[in-house]
Amino acid sequence: MGARELDLPERVASSGELPERVTIWEVGARDGLQNESVSVPVEVKLEFLDRLARAGLPVLEATSFVHPKWVPQLADAEELLARLDAHDQVRYPVLVPNEKGLDRALAAGVREIAVFASATETFARRNLNSGLDEQFAMFEPVVSRARAEGLEVRGYLSMCFGDPWEGAVPAEQVARTGARLLDLGCGQLSLGDTIGVATPGQVERLVSAFGAAGTGPDVLAVHFHDTYGQALANTLAALRLGVCTVDSSAGGLGGCPYAESATGNLATEDLVWMLDGLGVEHGVDLDALVATSAWMAGKLGRPSPSRVVRALAG
Known part of the structure; x- marks a missing residue:
């Protein structure tokens, strides 16, 4: 057996139901880099996005139109999009916090946006300067205008699973809040474990709560952080329940600038390794992805937290 064969997972089909294919929603260029202590040069970001596209990732969340005062690392959003050499068949959504952000996104020619809401009162007030119910008044004109312009939202x-100020979050509360975003016109809802406290049982309970409220797994995505090492287990639990879109970050970059206890996102390489082992299609070249994350780790001056990157890149 050659050395390279040892670096490939044995494909063993799951005994449970799993989707045939999973869409990986790559957030490293936005959610990952926004948490860096220093700004990454736009040239590095552009090469990062190009490498990720060449590795086969179908969705690359490129940047955010949040005010530079709050996220200075993404102050170059307009320049990045103007210089982006977009790949065919790759989607480049951006995060838009409000109508001013939407104006900037439309001026930049963006065709797909995301809005960022809270499932809890305290985090809504701390992060959005709005209450749990009041936040929807801010999102409604953003979503309706974007949809009128033909944008996907x-x-x-x-x-969704735990709040550092409120503790465990009731699944029914999350399902109600999520349903309101979908009712506004969002085509997909990404459920975030912002501080990384979820366990597979909680994931099952939450997806079931959405189902009981009339929201099926086909419009849900999951976004796990690995604070307690549960991100992959939580992802597998969601896949078994029919969720087919998973957010992840190349090299495990990222966290949450508004939640100090949050560590990095689920590493895309770790996700791909698991999907390969389960025989679930995803379209990503693991070797190219590992090389990309190793390259970015060099640019950032620290090793990648992804276990698969460390194992394969040496």
Whole structure:
């Protein structure tokens, strides 16, 4: 057996139901880099996005139109999009916090946006300067205008499993809040474990709560952080329940600038390794992805937290 064969997972089909194919929603260029202590040069971001596209990732969340005062690392959003050499068949959504952000996105020619909501009162007030119910008054004109312009809209819902100020979050509360985003016109809802406290049982309970409220897994995505090492287990639990879109970050970059206990996102390489082992299609070249994350780790001056990157890149 050659050395390379040892670096490939044995394909063993799951005994449970799994989707035939999973869409990986890559957030490294936005959710990952926004948490860096220093700004990454736009040339590096552009090469990062190009490498990720060449690795076969179908969705690359490129940047955010949040005010530079709050996320200075993404102050170059307009320049990045103007210089982006977009690949065919690759989607490049951006995060838009409000109508001013939407104006900037439309001026930049963006065709897909995401809005960022909270499932809890405290985080809504701390992060959005709005209450749990009041936040929808801010999102409604953003979503309706975007849809009128022909844009696809995704809704992020944060603090779906635990909140550092409120503790465990009731699944029914999350399902109600998420349904309101979908009712506004969001085509997909990403359920965020912002501080990384979820366990597979909680994931099952939450997806079931959405189902009981009339929202099926086909419009849900999951976004796990690996604070307690549960991100992959939580992802597998969601896949078994019919969720087919998973957010992840190349090299495990990222966290949450508004939740100090949050560590990095689920590493895309770790996700791909698991999907390969389960025989679930995803379209990503693992070798190219590992090389990309190793390259970015060099640019950032620290090793990648992804276990698969460390194992394969040496």
